[in-house]
Amino acid sequence: MSIDWKGYAPAGFFDELFSDQGVSRAEAEPLISYLQSLSDEEVIARKNAAEATIREMGVSFTVYTEGGNIDRAWPFDILPRVIGKSQWDKTAEGLKQRLRALNLFIDDLYHDQKILKDGVVPEFVLKQSSNYRPECEGISPRFGVWAHICGTDLVRDSDGQFYVLEDNLRVPSGVSYMLENRSIMKRVIPEVFENVSIAPVGDYPEHLFDTLAALSPRDVSKPVVVVLTPGIYNSAYFEHAFLAQRMGAELVEGSDLVVLDDDCVYMKTIAGLERVDVVYRRIDDLFLDPEVFHPESVLGVPGLMRAWRAGNVAMANAPGAGVADDKVVYAFVPDIIRYYLDEEPLIPNVETFLCYDDVQRQHVLENLDKLVVKPANESGGYGMLIGPHSTKKERETFADLIKANPRNYIAQPTLALSTAPTLVGKNRVEPRHLDLRPFVLQSADSYVTTGGLTRVAMKKGSLVVNSSQGGGSKDTWIVDTGTGAE
Amino acid sequence: MLSKVAERIYWSARYLERVEAMARLVSIYDKLLFDLPKQVDLSWYNLIVINSLEEGFNKRYSVRDERNVVKYLIGDDDNISSVVNSLRAIRENIRTTRDVVPADTWEMVNELSMFVEDNLANGLKRSMRHEFLETIIKSCQQIVGLLYVNMTRDEGWEMVLLGQNLERADMTTRNLDAAIAAIVQVADDDFAVNSRQIIWGNVLRALNADQPFRREMRSSIKGTPVVNFLMGNEEFPRAISFCLNKIVTSSERLPKGDDAIQRTNDICKEIALDLQAEEFGEPFRDDLNELQLSLADLHGLIDKAWFQSEH
Numbered sequence: 119m120s121i122d123w124k125g126y127a128p129a130g131f132f133d134e135l136f137s138d139q140g141v142s143r144a145e146a147e148p149l150i151s152y153l154q155s156l157s158d159e160e161v162i163a164r165k166n167a168a169e170a171t172i173r174e175m176g177v178s179f180t181v182y183t184e185g186g187n188i189d190r191a192w193p194f195d196i197l198p199r200v201i202g203k204s205q206w207d208k209t210a211e212g213l214k215q216r217l218r219a220l221n222l223f224i225d226d227l228y229h230d231q232k233i234l235k236d237g238v239v240p241e242f243v244l245k246q247s248s249n250y251r252p253e254c255e256g257i258s259p260r261f262g263v264w265a266h267i268c269g270t271d272l273v274r275d276s277d278g279q280f281y282v283l284e285d286n287l288r289v290p291s292g293v294s295y296m297l298e299n300r301s302i303m304k305r306v307i308p309e310v311f312e313n314v315s316i317a318p319v320g321d322y323p324e325h326l327f328d329t330l331a332a333l334s335p336r337d338v339s340k341p342v343v344v345v346l347t348p349g350i351y352n353s354a355y356f357e358h359a360f361l362a363q364r365m366g367a368e369l370v371e372g373s374d375l376v377v378l379d380d381d382c383v384y385m386k387t388i389a390g391l392e393r394v395d396v397v398y399r400r401i402d403d404l405f406l407d408p409e410v411f412h413p414e415s416v417l418g419v420p421g422l423m424r425a426w427r428a429g430n431v432a433m434a435n436a437p438g439a440g441v442a443d444d445k446v447v448y449a450f451v452p453d454i455i456r457y458y459l460d461e462e463p464l465i466p467n468v469e470t471f472l473c474y475d476d477v478q479r480q481h482v483l484e485n486l487d488k489l490v491v492k493p494a495n496e497s498g499g500y501g502m503l504i505g506p507h508s509t510k511k512e513r514e515t516f517a518d519l520i521k522a523n524p525r526n527y528i529a530q531p532t533l534a535l536s537t538a539p540t541l542v543g544k545n546r547v548e549p550r551h552l553d554l555r556p557f558v559l560q561s562a563d564s565y566v567t568t569g570g571l572t573r574v575a576m577k578k579g580s581l582v583v584n585s586s587q588g589g590g591s592k593d594t595w596i597v598d599t600g601t602g603a604e
Numbered sequence: 605m606l607s608k609v610a611e612r613i614y615w616s617a618r619y620l621e622r623v624e625a626m627a628r629l630v631s632i633y634d635k636l637l638f639d640l641p642k643q644v645d646l647s648w649y650n651l652i653v654i655n656s657l658e659e660g661f662n663k664r665y666s667v668r669d670e671r672n673v674v675k676y677l678i679g680d681d682d683n684i685s686s687v688v689n690s691l692r693a694i695r696e697n698i699r700t701t702r703d704v705v706p707a708d709t710w711e712m713v714n715e716l717s718m719f720v721e722d723n724l725a726n727g728l729k730r731s732m733r734h735e736f737l738e739t740i741i742k743s744c745q746q747i748v749g750l751l752y753v754n755m756t757r758d759e760g761w762e763m764v765l766l767g768q769n770l771e772r773a774d775m776t777t778r779n780l781d782a783a784i785a786a787i788v789q790v791a792d793d794d795f796a797v798n799s800r801q802i803i804w805g806n807v808l809r810a811l812n813a814d815q816p817f818r819r820e821m822r823s824s825i826k827g828t829p830v831v832n833f834l835m836g837n838e839e840f841p842r843a844i845s846f847c848l849n850k851i852v853t854s855s856e857r858l859p860k861g862d863d864a865i866q867r868t869n870d871i872c873k874e875i876a877l878d879l880q881a882e883e884f885g886e887p888f889r890d891d892l893n894e895l896q897l898s899l900a901d902l903h904g905l906i907d908k909a910w911f912q913s914e915h
Contacts, residue, residue: 363703386913
């Protein structure tokens, strides 16, 4: 007795693997027929093997609780999510287009602000943005690129179309889990890799290194690249260490670096000080440099901004890049693409209502039970109202919040997020909602990961995929069916 | 190499050595107690004394029996040198230096750490203890082997050698100290010669030194040749002189090693002087104590030269 795939029904949403009850999509066909050949015992054994592998590999993330910080094993579903190659290729182009435009936008904001003068984006968006850094005005990073690494959250609606839900331009995380998910799958169900043409994902660290190395202010054959982490108590520390290791870069904390009077950054080595060329920082702007931002920050490096402004060190992402990582700016990205690139956006936005606008705010307040309300500058899924799942009291609280600070809120329709079959209990499959975070790189060249990190809401009916709030993940397969059809 | 990374590797190597030595010490002690005549009153508490852990142990336990001693050395959260805590330290250090050690190191350390935490209860049961400790010892050797065959011979490798050899030298002084403490307790009766031989034999076994000793010294197991071998031999990897020579070689390959080299050479002279003693009884324990202090001092110089920055 094996999993009952015939009985699997997509439950009224777009399903990634099944077009109808018991009918798999062409790109998922070989996977499903392989899974059908597994007995219950084999499925359970592989699920257990995946869990043991995760424990042994020490794939973990940190959750902050009152009882101290807990390293939790990464929740993982062994059933992958499959996307056809031709659809993915188009999506990847759209992601590159979007980041190109966003970088032109950021560079413009810190220089002439043409887009504001031309009235495409209203001026107050910038004035009130908590992520705009006046300290960055007039600075010209190499290639005009500020956001070198972007994690873009994509969702599929019931029409099967990908939409951009969010651009993460500050310190996006998750790429190491994408890579680890693949190595877990290769250990746990190696057979299927022989029969299905699944695009590899493993070259990301090389591309990341090239992206970073291209930023080096010194013309040296081996630029010194460091990954700056807030330390082991950061929830993404595992990833910081992982990427440093895969890139052959040094993993440093603020206390390992020093900026001297020559405005250069050095790291403290056993032989003395060694100059640093590129800092891949995984610390928020405001903690980077106590000389400029939070004076009490111990995570950062005093003088780092001085060195960056002098052009003696490159930082990725550049300080101030987060200005485009704002949910109000998000609503304008399609216009931003048209304005700078004179192209139509290849991937649409989710319909977004801006609460600062009187008409749109009225609509939001009247439809709070149907909409998702988000603060403009939060990440990680915190501080949100999910209308259909909310209580009257919560809606009243949000109505007050919106009225008090309309600029800080946006609202979007509740999306019918796509689903994929997910292993529940021992051997049942049920649809669960998911999203996709591909990672986009830009410096001298552009690059998009093959697929990305699929995050899945493990609870039935839930739309919250964040790992800090009970989400899990799946391996993401870009599969070439060889027919050009999707 | 970053100073902080160097420091973490150095400590990982020290703790790795400590875990193996601790597991070895406990497993040998079992057998030692079986072999000694019943008249010899040798207590498990000696293991606490050798490792200078009296204060912490007595704060925690009032009964100095086998169960408490083994528990304190292997599984106690309050004892920073316990096997579980040493493993946690290794795990944390490797987790933060994954970018410089061979990729599998992390997984192996993680596995060992999980094994010990999951099977701690077996370490306390005499019938299961041997297998439990044996697994720990083998896993440590596996990890050291992984480093040995895979690690680039750069500064990181020298840090492994510095940590490993300093910890070894220190452990060997403690084993010698334990032996002499036990021998002093042996009553001067008909069983004395036999008991002394058993004690020295166990020290050699604890350090995996019995075969090399016999081949090198061609002597029966007696105090003077054993002490000479374990302190003065330059070929056996757990002999103190061997360890010190390694520390000199590694320091020579690193920048700024002059102070460490100078101090290590002084310790070698100290040992030569100690070995001139006519017999190795109670007064020799003071020499060993001095030697431990010198090694702690050497650690301070290593710390100053490579782990601290003037900026």
